[in-house]
Amino acid sequence: MNAPRGTVDILPKDVKAWQYVEDQIKEICNRYHYSEIRTPVFEHTEVYQRGVGDTTDIVQKEMYTFEDRGGRSLTLRPEGTAGVARAYVQNKLYGEASQPVKLYYFAEMFRYERPQKGRMRQLNQFGVEVLGSADPAVDAEVIDLAMTVYRSLGLTSLKLIINSLGDKESRADHRQALIDHFTPHKEELCADCQVRLEQNPLRVLDCKKDREHPAMSSSPSILDYLNDESKIYFEDVKAYLDSMGIEYVVDPTLVRGLDYYNHTAFEIMSDAEGFGAITTLAGGGRYNGMVEEFGGPSTPAIGFGMGLERLLMALDAEGIEIPDDDELDCYVVAVGKEPEQAAVRLVHELRTNGIQVDKDYQQRKMKAQLKAADRYRAKYVLILGEDELSQGTVTVKEMATGEQKVLPKEELLETLHGKLTGGK
RNA sequence: GCGGUCGUGGCGAAGUGGUUAACGCACCGGAUUGUGGCUCCGGCAUUCGUGGGUUCAACUCCCACCGGUCGCCCCA
Numbered sequence: 203m204n205a206p207r208g209t210v211d212i213l214p215k216d217v218k219a220w221q222y223v224e225d226q227i228k229e230i231c232n233r234y235h236y237s238e239i240r241t242p243v244f245e246h247t248e249v250y251q252r253g254v255g256d257t258t259d260i261v262q263k264e265m266y267t268f269e270d271r272g273g274r275s276l277t278l279r280p281e282g283t284a285g286v287a288r289a290y291v292q293n294k295l296y297g298e299a300s301q302p303v304k305l306y307y308f309a310e311m312f313r314y315e316r317p318q319k320g321r322m323r324q325l326n327q328f329g330v331e332v333l334g335s336a337d338p339a340v341d342a343e344v345i346d347l348a349m350t351v352y353r354s355l356g357l358t359s360l361k362l363i364i365n366s367l368g369d370k371e372s373r374a375d376h377r378q379a380l381i382d383h384f385t386p387h388k389e390e391l392c393a394d395c396q397v398r399l400e401q402n403p404l405r406v407l408d409c410k411k412d413r414e415h416p417a418m419s420s421s422p423s424i425l426d427y428l429n430d431e432s433k434i435y436f437e438d439v440k441a442y443l444d445s446m447g448i449e450y451v452v453d454p455t456l457v458r459g460l461d462y463y464n465h466t467a468f469e470i471m472s473d474a475e476g477f478g479a480i481t482t483l484a485g486g487g488r489y490n491g492m493v494e495e496f497g498g499p500s501t502p503a504i505g506f507g508m509g510l511e512r513l514l515m516a517l518d519a520e521g522i523e524i525p526d527d528d529e530l531d532c533y534v535v536a537v538g539k540e541p542e543q544a545a546v547r548l549v550h551e552l553r554t555n556g557i558q559v560d561k562d563y564q565q566r567k568m569k570a571q572l573k574a575a576d577r578y579r580a581k582y583v584l585i586l587g588e589d590e591l592s593q594g595t596v597t598v599k600e601m602a603t604g605e606q607k608v609l610p611k612e613e614l615l616e617t618l619h620g621k622l623t624g625g626k
Numbered sequence: 627g628c629g630g631u632c633g634u635g636g637c638g639a640a641g642u643g644g645u646u647a648a649c650g651c652a653c654c655g656g657a658u659u660g661u662g663g664c665u666c667c668g669g670c671a672u673u674c675g676u677g678g679g680u681u682c683a684a685c686u687c688c689c690a691c692c693g694g695u696c697g698c699c700c701c702a
Contacts, residue, residue, distance in 0.1 A: 204693070259700050263627085281702085311702075316627080318696060325702060394699080410699070459701055469701095479697065509702030537660070568660050576662040587660055601662070 208315070208323025219514055219524040224308060227328055227351055234347050236304040236330060241285040243310065247275040252495055253284025255461025257401040264313040278312035281460070282329040283489065283505055290333050291498035302334035308510075320480035320512050328513075330486075331505035333493065338435055341466045341488060342442030344504055348470060348484050349448055351508070356522045359473035360483075362449065365456040366436035367404070367464050367487070368428045376427035377403055387417045407455045423454040432465065439466055463487040466504065472512075474519035483516060484508035531558040531622055533575035536586040537568050545586050548596070555615055557622065559584075576601065582621065584614070 205211060212220060231238070247267050254260050266278035279285055286305060290296065295303050311325050330347060332340050345362065352360055367373060380403035388396055392411045399406055404424075412418060428436065443450055450468075458467045467487035486506020493501035517524070532552065536545035545561050552559045560578065562571045568587075575583045585597035585606075596614050599606035600621075609617055 207693085264700085313701080315700080316698090317694095318698095321701075327702060329702095408700080480701080482701065485702070507702060512702060535661080567655090569658080569662075570654085572662040574662085580662095583661080585661075589660080597661090599661075604662085606661085 206323070208317040210322065210324075218526060218528070219517075220510070222524050223355060223510065223513060223517075224328075226355060227306075227308075230347065230351055230354060231306045231330075234304075234343070234350075236306045236347075239286060239289065239305040239307050239331075241282075241289045241307070241309070242279070244276045244278050245285050245288065247277040249284050249288050249496075250277055250280060253287060253462065253492055254281060255402075257398075257405070258460055260313065260459065264315055266312045266314055279309065280311055280313050282307055282309055282311065282327055282507055283331060283460075283462070283492070286329075286331045286505070287333070287489075287492045287498075287503065288496050290501075291493055291496040296334060296493070296499055296501055302332050302340065304330075304332050306330045311507075318480075319478035320509075320515055322511060326510040327507045328510055329505060329507040331503060333501055333503040336490070336502035338438035338466075339442050341439045341504055342446065342448075344486065344506060345443065345468055346446055346448060348486070348506055348508060352470065352483070352513075352516075355513070355517060357472070357516055357520055359516075359520060361451065361471045361473055362468065363453045363456050363471065364439070364443075364450050364466065364468040365424070365453055366428060366432060366439075367424060367457065367467055368432040369435075369464055370491075372424070372428045372432045373404075373464060375429075376422065376424045379422040379427060380404065380406065383421055384417060387415070390415065390417075402461065404457045405459070408457050408459070425452075425454050435465055458485060458487055460487075462489040462492050464490055468506070470508075472516045472519065474516060477515065477519045480512065482509075483512050528579065530560060530575075530578040530580040532560075532582045532584055532618065533571075533578060533580035534559060534561040534584045534586060535568060535571040535575065536561065537571070538588060541586050541588060541591055544591055548584070548586060552615070552618070555619075557615075557618055582618065 228238075247265070250265060251261055256262070260280050265280050268276060268278075270276055286307065290303065307327075307329050309327060309329070311327050313323060313325070315321060315323060317323060328351075330344055332344060345364075349360070349362065368376065381399065384391065384395075384399050384403065384406060388399060391399070391406070392409065395406045395409050395412055398409070406412070407418075407421060440450070440452075456467055456469060457463075458469070465488040467485075469485040470483045471481040472483050473481075484506055486504070488502070488504040490500075490502040493499070493503060534545045534549050536542045549559045549561050560580075562574060564570075566574065568585075572583065580601055583599040583601060585599060587597075590596055590608070593608075594611050595608045596611055597606055597608050598614070598617065
């Protein structure tokens with residue numbers, strides 16, 4: 203029996219790294235004054251069809267959709283934003299006194315794709331959503347938060363790419379321009395793009411196959427179709443980024459694979475060597491229409507999703523070590539029936555009194571138990587043998603120095619407390 | 627969905643049509659009678675992803691399937 207394709211077990215030795223980055227990120231979210239939200243791991247399929255968009259790859263070919271016993275169509279969460287927007291509407295968070303609502307989440311996502319380096323069928327994302335503000339400073343704050351996460355973990359090979367997709371009017375104008383531009387060349391484009399031209403011409407720009415086509419380089423840039431309002435908005439976002447010293451590159455072909463974006467779109471990539479073919483670490487943008495799409499009031503919003511597997515890969519690629527300080531306060535060594543029974547009572551007593559302690563459960567010889575204690579990086583070994591048992595004592599050995607002394611059992615707890623708290 | 631590549635013990639990794647399947651790490655035991663990290667000695671794959679086929683003989687050749695991995699598309 204193996205785990206399903208595209209899934210992995212995160213074993214204890216790896217969980218350390220996960221907890222480390224999660225702790226760091228949560229601390230940053232707290233500093234930026236964001237609150238955690240937890241939404242269901244599956245939603246009605248319509249949530250993603252309407253929220254993410256019917257023409258997207260996610261909806262068209264990557265969703266884990268199933269029918270429940272009541273005949274309802276449900277889908278395992280493929281991305282975070284739609285569910286959060288749905289929750290925002292359903293719980294009327296737009297009515298909260300504090301606006302905007304600034305949220306973050308850690309959640310697993312599911313996409314039916316062929317796995318490869320940095321691409322899993324079940325993946326973990328950290329994400330942020332800010333709903334209820336159309337201030338370009340929020341766009342900048344969200345981008346700043348993402349960059350701060352990476353920087354604070356020590357990553358340096360980063361590239362921030364931004365673009366503006368404009369508002370509804372700008373997008374419509376640009377869309378028409380794209381159709382006019384590509385239609386004469388339609389037969390020369392790949393099959394996918396011929397469909398895209400009909401459904402969502404913006405995504406033709408995203409195509410890798412037709413990248414070399416002459417019509418690509420001469421295609422109308424969204425930036426030339428931004429109306430004044432959109433243009434000013436984009437300028438403001440860039441000015442805020444400049445003022446915070448955040449470097450970026452404007453890429454007019456960055457359109458993102460999700461239909462809901464308008465105005466700001468951004469992606470953070472890694473430059474690091476040995477990162478594989480996948481370089482996108484995080485992506486996001488503004489989605490001012492989604493809340494309304496779910497039946498809520500017109501609500502501007504922006505957010506991003508950050509792949510945690512890719513974050514860990516990036517740390518690895520840049521040679522950043524995760525601190526590993528696993529130690530064990532005490533390890534009780536006992537050989538023989540009577541001593542072992544006494545040892546069970548002793549570890550229970552010490553644990554009850556707040557001391558971290560473990561013992562052998564493999565009936566190993568004393569020597570092997572000491573070896574185990576060494577492997578666990580135990581600070582102290584408590585030896586409880588026949589002699590100690592008959593005398594009501596415990597031998598305490600400090601592993602770092604090898605020094606040991608015999609203590610009356612009554613003094614053990616106090617001594618350990620003193621050593622473990624004072625010694626640190 | 628398509629393509630490349632790989633599949634030998636807990637892990638890493640030799641091997642080659644011929645009959646005991648190297649080695650390293652880890653682990654277990656012993657030298658050490660109650661004491662770790664070093665050293666020495668010993669133990670640890672009736673078996674080479676699964677199923678067929680070729681052959682006197684297959685881990686080695688062929689086919690299929692399964693699985694891993696990398697890449698394409700697209701993205702986290």
